[in-house]
Amino acid sequence: MTPAVVILVGAVLLAGCTAAPSPTPASAAPASAAPHTEPMPGGPLSTTAGQSPADVALQLEALLGQHSVLVADMMRSRIRNDADFAQAASTAVTRNTDDLTAVVKAMFGDQAAMAFRTTWSEHTTAFFNYARGIAANDTAARDDARAQLVKFESGLGDFFAGASQGRLPPAAARSALTAHVDHLLRQADEYAARDYGRAADDYRTAYSHAFGIGQTLAATLLPPDEAAKLDQPSWRLRSELDRLLGEHIALAVAALRAGATESPDFPAAAASLDQNTDQLTAAMGALFGPAAGQQFMQLWADHIDALVGYTSAVAGNDGAGRQAALDKLRGFEGKLAAFLDTATGSRIPSAELASAFLHHDQMLTEQVDAMANKDYAKAHELAYNAYQDMFGLAKQLSVAFGDTVAAQLPQGGAETGAGGTAPR
Amino acid sequence: MRWRPVACVVLGVTAVVCSVIAATAPPPPSPAAPSSEASFHSVRSYADVAEPVRLRIPALGVDAPLTHLGVAPNGTIEVPADFAVPGWFDQGPRPGQPGPAVILGHVDSKAGPAVFYRLNRLPVGAVVFVDRADGSTVDFRVRGMQHVAKTAFPTDLVYAPTLEPSLRLVTCGGPFDHSRSSYLDNVIVYADP
Numbered sequence: 001m002t003p004a005v006v007i008l009v010g011a012v013l014l015a016g017c018t019a020a021p022s023p024t025p026a027s028a029a030p031a032s033a034a035p036h037t038e039p040m041p042g043g044p045l046s047t048t049a050g051q052s053p054a055d056v057a058l059q060l061e062a063l064l065g066q067h068s069v070l071v072a073d074m075m076r077s078r079i080r081n082d083a084d085f086a087q088a089a090s091t092a093v094t095r096n097t098d099d100l101t102a103v104v105k106a107m108f109g110d111q112a113a114m115a116f117r118t119t120w121s122e123h124t125t126a127f128f129n130y131a132r133g134i135a136a137n138d139t140a141a142r143d144d145a146r147a148q149l150v151k152f153e154s155g156l157g158d159f160f161a162g163a164s165q166g167r168l169p170p171a172a173a174r175s176a177l178t179a180h181v182d183h184l185l186r187q188a189d190e191y192a193a194r195d196y197g198r199a200a201d202d203y204r205t206a207y208s209h210a211f212g213i214g215q216t217l218a219a220t221l222l223p224p225d226e227a228a229k230l231d232q233p234s235w236r237l238r239s240e241l242d243r244l245l246g247e248h249i250a251l252a253v254a255a256l257r258a259g260a261t262e263s264p265d266f267p268a269a270a271a272s273l274d275q276n277t278d279q280l281t282a283a284m285g286a287l288f289g290p291a292a293g294q295q296f297m298q299l300w301a302d303h304i305d306a307l308v309g310y311t312s313a314v315a316g317n318d319g320a321g322r323q324a325a326l327d328k329l330r331g332f333e334g335k336l337a338a339f340l341d342t343a344t345g346s347r348i349p350s351a352e353l354a355s356a357f358l359h360h361d362q363m364l365t366e367q368v369d370a371m372a373n374k375d376y377a378k379a380h381e382l383a384y385n386a387y388q389d390m391f392g393l394a395k396q397l398s399v400a401f402g403d404t405v406a407a408q409l410p411q412g413g414a415e416t417g418a419g420g421t422a423p424r
Numbered sequence: 425m426r427w428r429p430v431a432c433v434v435l436g437v438t439a440v441v442c443s444v445i446a447a448t449a450p451p452p453p454s455p456a457a458p459s460s461e462a463s464f465h466s467v468r469s470y471a472d473v474a475e476p477v478r479l480r481i482p483a484l485g486v487d488a489p490l491t492h493l494g495v496a497p498n499g500t501i502e503v504p505a506d507f508a509v510p511g512w513f514d515q516g517p518r519p520g521q522p523g524p525a526v527i528l529g530h531v532d533s534k535a536g537p538a539v540f541y542r543l544n545r546l547p548v549g550a551v552v553f554v555d556r557a558d559g560s561t562v563d564f565r566v567r568g569m570q571h572v573a574k575t576a577f578p579t580d581l582v583y584a585p586t587l588e589p590s591l592r593l594v595t596c597g598g599p600f601d602h603s604r605s606s607y608l609d610n611v612i613v614y615a616d617p
Contacts, residue, residue, distance in 0.1 A: 233584035240587035259461035274467040283587045286521040301466035312462045409583045410501035413574025413610045417596030419532035
């Protein structure tokens with residue numbers, strides 16, 4: 001971000017919600033606003049120093065998944081008329097847009113990044129306007145926002161299709177973005193109707209779909225020889241672990257926030273977290289066998305129960321309960337680290353893992369504290385960092401898991417014939 | 425200054441949050457039933473995928489029980505003892521679990537065609553059914569086929585863990601080395617749910 005932009009961001013944040021209503025900025029504008037996309041430059045791609053193209057692809061997935069979660073949170077807070085939360089949520093959305101723009105800049109340069117940022121930001125503003133229409137029961141505002149989103153789908157679709165130099169058909173790009181918009185609008189409608197179960201389901205669907213858009217984009221935006229690396233099992237394992245562990249953070253944060261504020265959507269948010277736990281367990285069972293899967297699930301459930309217990313204690317101002325939950329978390333961290341140390345043949349030292357889990361838990365419990373103190377900016381910053389932090393852990397785990405399984409695989413071809421009569 | 429319009433747009437969400445909430449402010453939704461975090465308990469059991477017991481490939485007329493395979497002492501994969509019975513590599517995922525499940529079958533024996541005799545004719549899109557011990561069935565659609573020299577067998581692509589459910593069917597093919605009674609190639613079918 002340029003210094004001038006930083007100053008402007010700061011000014012808006014300092015003004016806060018107590019300031020007199022400011023003139024509607026261009027971004028909140030009318031449905032007739034057209035996407036400002038520009039043709040993408042061709043030529044070779046570059047990436048930031050130290051990052052391989054495959055790493056950039058993972059970053060794109062993670063940021064798009066996070067975009068979905070942050071926009072949904074922002075829309076919900078607007079529907080609740082929770083102004084302070086909405087302010088913090090919108091700041092988090094902007095931070096995510098900054099990070100996405102940095103990826104686009106690294107891949108395609110300044111001009112492309114500018115074009116992307118303009119349209120992407122208008123896209124996120126239109127989501128906010130849609131939620132505003134719900135909150136105000138203003139059908140015209142909702143329709144206007146939806147119409148804007150349709151235009152941005154087309155503009156963004158063309159943007160990415162152009163960047164792919166023919167590898168991503170415009171219709172496919174638009175279709176993916178249309179589904180993305182539909183998921184987010186639907187979860188907002190369901191949330192407003194207090195159909196929290198469906199809203200939670202679509203929250204998950206929106207996350208997974210947006211994460212998948214990252215993979216689709218990377219596979220078509222990267223040069224073919226680099227894109228081929230995304231088919232390698234090691235990359236796919238890491239990508240799937242990223243998705244599951246990133247989702248764990250997103251859903252845990254959603255459930256803990258609902259718990260901290262005693263919101264009626266807690267049961268639905270917790271049920272979503274259970275579904276993520278099921279999928280993580282299935283992954284562990286497939287990698288290390290059913291018994292290991294079951295053992296993992298007990299440890300993971302201890303972890304989630306302790307986090308929810310902590311949240312409940314904070315909400316109830318129960319100091320003893322809070323300490324008891326922290327004690328349980330410290331126990332969990334050591335046990336899960338030991339379990340993974342054993343499962344991977346000590347490919348990740350237990351102490352290093354325990355430290356990583358401690359950091360993970362501390363960020364989650366501190367964001368609960370921040371929520372309880374209504375310090376929503378801090379809560380969002382912690383949640384944002386916890387989400388990003390998970391991908392470093394996922395990288396370590398995927399390498400260790402892959403190496404552990406690979407060491408036990410059969411080598412060479414199969415002797416499955418002996419007659420010499422096989423059809424050619 | 426080219427950054428100016430962009431900056432305004434990026435700030436748009438934040439600015440609008442303040443102005444429109446203050447301006448509209450409809451009554452907030454009233455709290456519904458009390459939250460239940462105090463009584464919440466995370467899920468602690470999951471339905472494991474049952475072991476595969478039968479393979480059916482209608483396009484090839486294959487309908488056979490499955491045996492179990494492991495790793496032979498020399499590090500290669502075991503192969504079915506019965507030429508009419510395919511085998512599932514039971515140290516990898518079960519069909520339908522996250523990751524690649526692998527089933528091997530012989531293409532022929534000295535007595536004639538075996539269970540995977542026509543595997544190399546299996547078209548893209550063909551359906552493969554795997555019945556499981558709990559009575560459930562998982563189906564896969566053929567995505568592609570690969571002929572590879574056994575000396576360049578793609579262990580990673582066939583066996584290495586991903587978390588996406590998939591199926592590999594493997595048999596022999598290509599030139600036959602009569603001196604060793606062994607084919608030089610393998611045929612690998614890749615199928616997805």
